[in-house]
Amino acid sequence: MDLADSPGERHFRAEVREWLATALPRLPWPEPADLVEKLPFWRQWQRLLFDAGYAGLSWPKEYGGGGADAKIRAVFAEETDRAGVPERLNIIGEDLAGPTIIEFGTDEQKERFLRPILTGEEIWCQLFSEPEAGSDLASLRTRATRVDGGWLLQGQKIWTSRAHLAANGILLARTGGGPRHKGITYFLLPMDADGVTIRPLAHMLGEAEFNEVFLDDVFVPDDRVVGEVDGGWRVAMATLSYERVAIATGRVNTKRAVDTIIADISRRTGDDGRPLGEDPAIRQKVADLYGRALIHYLIGQRVVTLAAADGPPGPVTSIGKLYFCPLVEDLADFRLSLEPLGGQFSPDDRQLDSTRWLRLAYQARGTAIAGGSTFIQRNIVAERILDMPRS
Amino acid sequence: MRWDLADEQEMFRDSLGEWLDRFAPAETVHNWLGAGDAATFEGLFVSEGWLAVGFAEEYGGQGGGLLELALTAERLGRHSAPSSAWTASVLAVEALTGLPGRAAAVLTDGSFAALAVDADRPPDEPGPVVQVEADRVGLDGLDGQEIGVLRGTVRSVLGADRARYLVVPASTAAGRALFLVDVDTEGVGIRARELLDRSRSVADVDLADVPARRLDVDAERVLAQAALRAAVLVAADSLGAAERMLRLAVEYSKQRRQFGVPIGSFQAVKHAAASILVSVEAARSIVYFAAASVDQGNEDAALHAATAKAQVTAAGEQAADSALTMHGAIGYTWEHELQLAYKRAKLNKRLFGAPGVWNERLAAALPLLPVS
Numbered sequence: 001m002d003l004a005d006s007p008g009e010r011h012f013r014a015e016v017r018e019w020l021a022t023a024l025p026r027l028p029w030p031e032p033a034d035l036v037e038k039l040p041f042w043r044q045w046q047r048l049l050f051d052a053g054y055a056g057l058s059w060p061k062e063y064g065g066g067g068a069d070a071k072i073r074a075v076f077a078e079e080t081d082r083a084g085v086p087e088r089l090n091i092i093g094e095d096l097a098g099p100t101i102i103e104f105g106t107d108e109q110k111e112r113f114l115r116p117i118l119t120g121e122e123i124w125c126q127l128f129s130e131p132e133a134g135s136d137l138a139s140l141r142t143r144a145t146r147v148d149g150g151w152l153l154q155g156q157k158i159w160t161s162r163a164h165l166a167a168n169g170i171l172l173a174r175t176g177g178g179p180r181h182k183g184i185t186y187f188l189l190p191m192d193a194d195g196v197t198i199r200p201l202a203h204m205l206g207e208a209e210f211n212e213v214f215l216d217d218v219f220v221p222d223d224r225v226v227g228e229v230d231g232g233w234r235v236a237m238a239t240l241s242y243e244r245v246a247i248a249t250g251r252v253n254t255k256r257a258v259d260t261i262i263a264d265i266s267r268r269t270g271d272d273g274r275p276l277g278e279d280p281a282i283r284q285k286v287a288d289l290y291g292r293a294l295i296h297y298l299i300g301q302r303v304v305t306l307a308a309a310d311g312p313p314g315p316v317t318s319i320g321k322l323y324f325c326p327l328v329e330d331l332a333d334f335r336l337s338l339e340p341l342g343g344q345f346s347p348d349d350r351q352l353d354s355t356r357w358l359r360l361a362y363q364a365r366g367t368a369i370a371g372g373s374t375f376i377q378r379n380i381v382a383e384r385i386l387d388m389p390r391s
Numbered sequence: 392m393r394w395d396l397a398d399e400q401e402m403f404r405d406s407l408g409e410w411l412d413r414f415a416p417a418e419t420v421h422n423w424l425g426a427g428d429a430a431t432f433e434g435l436f437v438s439e440g441w442l443a444v445g446f447a448e449e450y451g452g453q454g455g456g457l458l459e460l461a462l463t464a465e466r467l468g469r470h471s472a473p474s475s476a477w478t479a480s481v482l483a484v485e486a487l488t489g490l491p492g493r494a495a496a497v498l499t500d501g502s503f504a505a506l507a508v509d510a511d512r513p514p515d516e517p518g519p520v521v522q523v524e525a526d527r528v529g530l531d532g533l534d535g536q537e538i539g540v541l542r543g544t545v546r547s548v549l550g551a552d553r554a555r556y557l558v559v560p561a562s563t564a565a566g567r568a569l570f571l572v573d574v575d576t577e578g579v580g581i582r583a584r585e586l587l588d589r590s591r592s593v594a595d596v597d598l599a600d601v602p603a604r605r606l607d608v609d610a611e612r613v614l615a616q617a618a619l620r621a622a623v624l625v626a627a628d629s630l631g632a633a634e635r636m637l638r639l640a641v642e643y644s645k646q647r648r649q650f651g652v653p654i655g656s657f658q659a660v661k662h663a664a665a666s667i668l669v670s671v672e673a674a675r676s677i678v679y680f681a682a683a684s685v686d687q688g689n690e691d692a693a694l695h696a697a698t699a700k701a702q703v704t705a706a707g708e709q710a711a712d713s714a715l716t717m718h719g720a721i722g723y724t725w726e727h728e729l730q731l732a733y734k735r736a737k738l739n740k741r742l743f744g745a746p747g748v749w750n751e752r753l754a755a756a757l758p759l760l761p762v763s
Contacts, residue, residue, distance in 0.1 A: 001458060001683035002393040071393075262757055277759030280751075287750035290757060291677075291698035298676040301394040309395075316676065319669045375658075381668060382661035386641050389656040 005075070013075050016054075020083040023048045031086050035209070039123075039165055042089045046120025055118040056094060063102055063114050070307035074300070081253045089162065093117040093124035097170050100239045101188075104227045109188065113168065122167035127157040127189065127213060128236065135376040137172075138180040138233070142215060144173040144187070150221040151175070151187070153195075156214050159370070163198045163211040166191050170239065176230040186232035188224045195219075205347055205362050243371065252328050252360070254293035261335050262286060268338070276338070285334055292327045299323055315385050322377055325368040332361035394680065396458075403455070404462040407441060411470045417728045420471055424589040424731065429473035429553060437501045442477060446484065451495030457620060461627040461682040468631025468739075471731035475591045478624060479505035479550025482514065482617045486558040486569050489607045493571070497556065505554035506617055507572075507596050510547045513744040513752070514621050515614035517560075517567075524562055537605040539563065539570055541598040549742070551594035552583040559596075559603065560614060569610045570603035577601075588734040591742075619685045619693060621743040622700035623678065629707030629739040630674040632732040636714035637667045639729055643718055654717075663713045670706040678703060697753045701746040704739045711736040 005013060027045055032038045049055040058073045059065020068076070088094075098117045101109050116122035133140040142155025153173055163169065169189045176183025191198070195218035200208035227235040265286065268276040276282055302316045335357040336343030343354045368374050382388040396404070414435055423432055436442060445460035446452025460481055467474040480497050483504035487494040496502045508514045524542055541561055551557065557572040557579075572579060580597035641664050644655030654660050681695040689695065711733045715722045722729040740746065 001395065001397075001679060003680075003684060003687060003689055004392065006393065262759055265759055266761055275760050277761070283754035283759065284747060284750050286757060286759060287697075287701065287753035290694075290753060291702045291750070294695070294698050295673050295677045295702060298394060298680050299673065301392055302676055305392075305394045315668060316672045319672050322665070322669045323673055375662070378662040378665035379658060381665040382655075386637075386661075386664050386668060388641060388644060388661050388664060389653050391656050391658065 006071075009071060009075050012072055013079060016076055016079040017083070019052055019054075020079060020085070023052065024083060024085065027086070035089075035162070035165065038087070039089065042086050043120045045086045046090070050119050055120075056098060056114075059098060059102060059114075059118075063098075063110065064118050070304045074304045078253070081256060089165065090117065090120065090123045092126045092162070092166075092170070093122065093168075096126060096239050096242055097124045097168070097188075099242045100170065100186075100226065100235060103238060104186075104235050106223065108223060109226070113188065116167070123162060123165050125160050125163045125166035125169045125191070127160055127163075127169040127171035129157065129159045131156060131158050135372055137236075138184070140172055140174060140184070142171075142173045144175045144185060144220070146175075147219070150219055150224075151185075153187070153189070153215040153218040153220060156212065158201070158212050159210050160198075160213050161210045163191065163213050164200060164208075169213075170226075172232055172236055175232075178230065181233045183230050184232040184236070185229050186226040186235040187220050188226060189218070189220060190224075193218050193220070203362070203366065205359065207347070240371070252324075252364075254296045254324070254327055254331060257328075257331050257335075257360075258286070258290050258293045261289070261331070264335070264338070289327075289331055289334065292323075293331070296324055296327055315381075318377075318381050318385060321367075321371075322374055322381070325364060325374055328364040328367070329361065332357050332364055336361060394676070396462075396679065400455075400458060400462065403444065403459060404466065407463060407466045408469075410439065410441075411466055411472065415470050415472050417470075420473075420590070420731070421728060423473060424471070427589065429476065429592065432473045433476050433503075433553070434501065436472075436477065437499070440499075442480065443498045445481065446494075446498055450484065450488070450491050451499045456682075456686040457623060458679060458682040458686060460620070461623055461678055464624040464627035465631035465634075465678070468628035468732075468735060469635045471590045471632070471635070471728075471735055473590050473592075474628075475550035475593075476503040476553035478591075478621075478628075479503060479548075479554055481624065482506045482549075482621055483554075483556070483558040485616060485620070486606050486608055486613050487571070490571075493556070502555040503550065503553050504556040504558060505548055505550045507545045507548050507551065507557045507559040508614075508617075509545060510549040510593055510742055511744075513618040513748065515611070515618040516744075517562075526563075537607075538602055539568070539605055541570055541572065541601045541603050543598055545596045545598075547584065547593040548596050549591065549593050551581055551596050552592050557596065558606065559598065560610060567610045567614070569606040569608060569613060571606055572598070572601055572603045576603075586738065588731075588738040590731060590735060591738060616685075618743070619696040622696040622749065623682050623685060625739050625742050626674070626681070626699035626703035627678045629704045629736055630671065630678050632735045632739065633667065633671050633674060633707050633710040635732045636710055636729065636736070637664065637671055639732075640664060640667070640714040640717040643721075647719070660717055663717055667710045667713055670710050674703040674706060694753060694756055697749040697756075700744065701749040701753065704736075704742075705746045707736040708740045 031041055053066060056065035057068045057076055061067040094117055098114060101113055128137060130140050144151040144153050169191055171187045171189045172184055174183055175185040195216040197214040199212045201210050201212055202208050265277050270276045270279055299316060299320055306314055336354060339354045343358055347355050383390055415432060443451055443453045445455045480503045483506040484494050484497050497504045506514060526540055541559055555574060557574060559570045559572050560567055561570055574581060578599040578601040581594045583594040586592060644660050645653050647654050677699045681699040684692045684695040715733060718729055721727055
């Protein structure tokens with residue numbers, strides 16, 4: 001059990017920290033809130049990452065990546081988080097599509113698609129979920145029909161984040177008549193193809209973060225199939241497995257969030273005129289959140305240690321999301337509870353600075369549903385790890 | 392950082408687990424506890440040398456540190472083994488570093504020791520009403536030792552009924568000091584209490600003008616360290632108890648059939664089991680880490696130990712109730728082994744301070760107040 005960085009990690013951390021100190025001031029801050037306005041800002045940032053060799057940090061070097069193991073990647077995430085870098089707009093491209101193409105793609109696909117992900121030229125989206133295929137992904141109905149030189153796609157996808165910004169999408173469609181997991185094929189879809197219609201879908205806060213995507217006889221050539229025809233399920237499972245380490249280490253740095261909350265409390269006074277930090281109920285709640293955030297961090301470090309050793313994922317790999325989701329909800333809710341009316345003001349009400357916590361509170365609810373809701377996760381944990389019988 | 396156990400730590404944990412499977416299987420433990428017999432297990436445990444793990448060789452130990460002790464606590468918790476003599480000795484022996492021969496006796500020949508503190512609060516917090524006072528502290532003419540005369544009562548001392556020696560914190564004119572008491576000394580009264588969890592024991596300790604040797608250690612430092620070690624070890628015990636309850640509940644859910652199917656196929660039951668697994672792995676993540684942190688003197692070690700105690704023992708209680716519901720009525724019976732782990736988890740939550748007490752310690756260490 002090493003509590004400190006290894007010499008290699010320490011060296012890398014110092015190097016990243018130094019680079020961030022010079023790179024971040026070169027961006028035209030502030031970062032726009034609107035997604036479309038944010039895109040050019042993000043592109044500048046991604047280009048800086050690319051030029052410094054930090055884009056695709058975990059990709060193999062032969063594909064332009066950094067060849068870094070999970071621990072180095074975790075250090076990078078910690079440092080970028082600490083410095084406060086722009087939001088990552090191309091997680092699907094860098095963490096899901098890229099590694100999938102590297103593992104299963106043809107040479108031509110690698111040549112065509114990998115570099116624009118690293119440079120930030122092309123954003124990706126994930127076209128897996130459908131109105132009738134959520135947790136039960138294998139029941140998807142979008143159909144690809146054989147035509148001369150390729151396939152015609154017909155169907156509908158939904159909950160597609162950033163489809164309106166994306167150049168390409170990873171897409172699953174039914175090509176065979178076999179049982180559920182058979183007969184699914186994995187495609188790379190250019191989002192500007194004829195017959196693709198993108199309709200924004202507002203989430204609970206009224207913001208259009210995700211979309212519906214309608215596919216009406218969209219032609220995809222043969223060379224945009226990844227892996228075997230009818231063998232797409234295996235590729236899709238690999239795509240989802242790349243997410244595991246990223247999810248376990250957390251998309252939200254909960255330790256940092258607790259530190260921010262503590263700093264906020266230290267500057268506030270309660271209704272009785274006493275410092276808010278003297279309130280016993282507040283003290284108990286903060287201590288509880290601090291402890292849970294520490295544990296969340298340690299769960300991530302366990303997953304990273306396992307991944308860096310190339311060991312098989314253990315039970316701890318599967319519990320990350322189940323531990324993390326309620327923690328982020330509680331963190332954000334608690335912080336909001338310190339505001340008048342519990343922070344239940346519209347994001348458009350500019351008088352309050354708690355909007356980011358409101359967004360986090362709602363985003364956390366979305367995270368608990370996305371990629372297999374926490375209910376489904378519990379089924380999976382019970383069946384696969386505890387070997388309990390299927391229903 | 393690197394979160395994992397060294398190979399030898401894994402080997403130690405596995406071999407202790409195998410030894411316990413062999414010498415302390417569930418039915419045997421059930422019989423021991425039913426008969427109020429802790430001594431048989433303690434004798435086996437000491438003669439095999441397990442008590443010496445986690446201490447330096449100069450005290451008769453076999454090396455290793457708090458992480459090895461946490462692994463021991465986890466395994467003892469998992470087996471609901473009678474462990475008060477072990478826990479008490481582990482906490483007391485740190486005060487005996489100036490007396491290596493005495494420390495070696497505690498660790499190797501079954502002359503257990505106990506830190507005479509109220510098990511209802513962190514070991515470094517003075518008791519509420521009755522304190523042990525020492526007066527007439529002075530040099531003894533014979534061997535130049537400092538001697539004090541102790542008077543007072545300490546309530547609920549873990550393992551005092553199992554101990555040959557007591558390490559007693561007492562207030563003196565010069566502040567708190569630690570004294571070594573042989574329980575056979577005249578004026579020492581040990582009143583054993585009966586706990587619901589029969590795998591542990593406490594006793595009220597009366598000291599009526601007991602002459603005792605002052606230990607040449609920094610009492611505040613030793614007690615503060617004992618508090619962190621107690622926090623980590625009780626958390627590790629809860630981890631072990633939760634592992635046991637999860638295993639029992641999952642096994643039962645696969646074998647018990649209702650409505651024509653195993654109850655483990657119902658989602659409600661699966662979700663309960665999955666939630667316990669989350670607690671268990673979360674607990675393991677913090678317990679091993681906190682043990683290493685305290686051992687290595689990390690600057691945040693007190694925060695890590697407090698987190699372990701507050702989070703893990705609270706989650707352990709929830710796991711106990713959930714595992715009980717998964718068992719249905721059979722788990723509610725005396726004969727079923729679940730009750731042993733259930734009561735163990737309940738006591739652990741309160742032992743050496745409830746989660747709220749440790750969370751308040753955490754809060755006190757966080758910069759929650761305005762900088763003045």
